[in-house]
Amino acid sequence: MSSDVRFTDFKSDKQPTWCPGCGDFGTMNGMMKALAETGNDPDNTFVVAGIGCSGKIGTYMHSYALHGVHGRALPVGTGVKMARPDIEVMVAGGDGDGYSIGAGHFVHAVRRNVDMSYVVMDNRIYGLTKGQASPTSRSDFETSTTPEGPKQPPVNPLALALASGASFIAQSFASDALRHQEIIQEAIEHDGFGFVNVFSPCVTFNDVDTYDYFRDNLVDLQDEGHDPNDYEAAKEVILDSDKEYQGVMYQDENSVPYHEKHGVTEDMSEIPDGAPDDAMDLVREFY
Amino acid sequence: MAEDLNWAVGGEAGDGIDSTGKIFAQALARAGRHVFTSKDFASRIRGGYTAYKIRTSVEEVQSVVDRLDILVALTQRTIDENLDELHDGSAIIYDGERSWEAEIPDEMTAVDVPLKSLAEDAGGAIMRNIVALGAACEITGFDVEYLDEALEKRFGGKGSQIVENNKEAARLGQEYVAENYDLEHLGYSVETTDNDYVLLNGNEAIGMGAIAAGCRFYAGYPITPATSIMEYLTGRIEDYGGHVVQAEDELSAINMALGGARAGARAMTATSGAGIDLMTETFGLVATSETPLVIADVQRSGPSTGMPTKQEQGDLNMALYGGHGEVPRFVITPTSITECFWKTVEAFNLAEKYQTPVFLVSDLAMSVTEQTFPPEAFDMDDVEIDRGKLVDDDEVDEWLDAQGHFRAHAVTDDGVSPRAIPGTVDGAHMSTGLEHDELGRRTEDQDERVQQVDKRYRKVETAQEEENWDYREFGDEDADNLIISWGSNEGALVEALDYLKEDGIDVRVISVPYIFPRPDLSEEIEAADDVIVVECNATGQFADLIEHDVLTRVKRINKYTGVRFKADELAEQITEQLSAEVPA
Ligand SMILES: Cc1ncc(C[n+]2csc(CCOP(=O)(O)OP(=O)(O)O)c2C)c(N)n1
Ligand code: SF4
């Protein structure tokens, strides 16, 4: 990897078609900067994008990338990383992609602790399908499919991660560019599954969870003297539904990533021209 | 016709039926005999009956028949379930000291052996099945020393004492029968040869083929009867630098495998029944992102949960048409256990050469049947690997556009684009399930859309021209009677030929391992008077395809009881069909 990689190297020449002011601009900028800052370059980076407005980053960023099926981004990232431990893998998608249709994968990706980062661009709405309730929408949030609100509590993704045995849990705000980038960087550098829920406002369909709302309510854990290695303290902030926090809530200092636990260290793309030399042993086993 | 012996052990699930049967099969293989095994989960009555059946001969055997010569019955139900197959000369080994009163038809020979007590004498009641194997050796004149070798293989890992106890148990069984019965008049004997055979099932052959072909990443979710592929690979693929991951469901499994493949590994997943339904979600993505992926479907009886431990060939239409939109793909169906190996190797080459999903469609019957082969049938020197248009750092340049972007979906004459994997300098690109341009970026431009659809289908056309899509052929090439089959029915058909010949009926058998693309059978069908398509499903999915291809009606033999075809049964049905009218 070259040291002179700049974040713009991670930018494709496709102009984003997000609505002007969409939080995803800031979210993506932070991702690109963090990737460059951590010494990665596009040819050694694999980005997996979900389906949604958020999923368009696959097109707007430049790297090896797959933009797949709604909700299945984490399994794809898992496969890439297992086959190629040498490649930096970043998975990104929306709150619907990650916590609704892909919720099952989220729980298990967290448990598996594969060494990759997962950025959820949480706008508390389905943006691409034009404004339906998402799993993180407030219970009284009125949308075209929930005229009186979903009338069910929103998922707390951080708590879901904690309950699934996460080794890194963080939250950031797309508009706080520096902190957002720093937090993504920490997720990338974390030895294991680095999960960041990013407040990435949808200016078109969500008039509640706005920039102003987050600006007024955001509490930065850094300013609170929070110790991310303290599980009990992490639990407290994660379960505190009265505040919106930014920062690394929890990081397991002793995290052992999947590939180390399972001894998955080889570049699986390299194979011999024929059957392996001792392959006849496999046949002899059946004597 | 092969001089064969048909042997079975049966009891309740949990009686160790499988491992007992396997030990006997291995002993026979060690003695240079051919073996073809089948598992009966089928119950004509109710409950947990299970049996392991062995057909053995010095000649090759590739089917079960409706005859049972020696039965080790651990329950009365085992006898009742098999009354149709037992005959006057059958011997039934059972334990008269156990609580059940064996009801054995008078014509048959009841061999009452105190299995449990003798096992206790040898060191533990758990070895009662081994005592029965010793008894079976005596009835057939089969040298127990062959059994010793199989016992060493099975129990060697548990220490020499266990092995010795088991050998002793076998001897006690043998001696008991020798002392208490004179069964020579039954006329059973087991000839041995110096041949060395390996004994394996279809799923093991698929797993071994995958490793041989360079598959290094497997993601799956347990489901009968596909799980044993995953179990085979686990603990072996690591020796070659690979890994098996158990996903949270099949939605995930296929996407993990896809991720592994995009990262440059030869990757596969395998499933069955409802699992393939879940995977259908991702078929289109594999095709449009042009990812080389092998998807194995070990068919079982459906629909829905159906009969999960029973045979069926009901997924042909799913493999051909599953998924919304139009999904280019290859569909391969191995026709025997050795072919499970070779077609797996082929599947990986096709997947990488054409960057297209390959469906490897096998079935339950092949997955549980253990069969003997000379080891050369899996000659690893014959394994060839073709990675297609994989480009390295130097070759990438040829495929960059004016702005230096890699054209991962370049429109080419043969339809195949260059493939750069992560780490290749200047090869970075996106692939997507959205329709895209040559660079992999979303487009709804009509011309680009048409170009990409066409190039994906052009790959199939190229493959159709470049690759071998031949059928396998048996019997009399000039016969007026043509039987067509796909998948695992081949062995039973080949043996049915012997029965038919005895009745003076000549038949040509065409066994088709390629469903898409598939061989053109018009000439063969034209030349025949009678055409019968044989398959294990109710509606005749392959017969429908053939009728569609050649625009004539064919006769059909369909079996959907959940049990595979048997050679003698098939011969009977063919004879019947030959005199039946062709459907209007
Ligand atoms: C299987 C499937 N069901 C439904 C859709 C339609 N769909 C596309 S994006 C989306 C929700 C996106 O919400 P989110 O993940 O929050 O992303 P956002 O657009 O808000 O960034 C849905 C339901 C789909 N693409 N695939
Ligand atoms: S709809 Fe919302 S999420 Fe989508 S681009 Fe516009 S602002 Fe962003």
Ligand SMILES: [Mg+2]
């Ligand atoms: Mg959203």
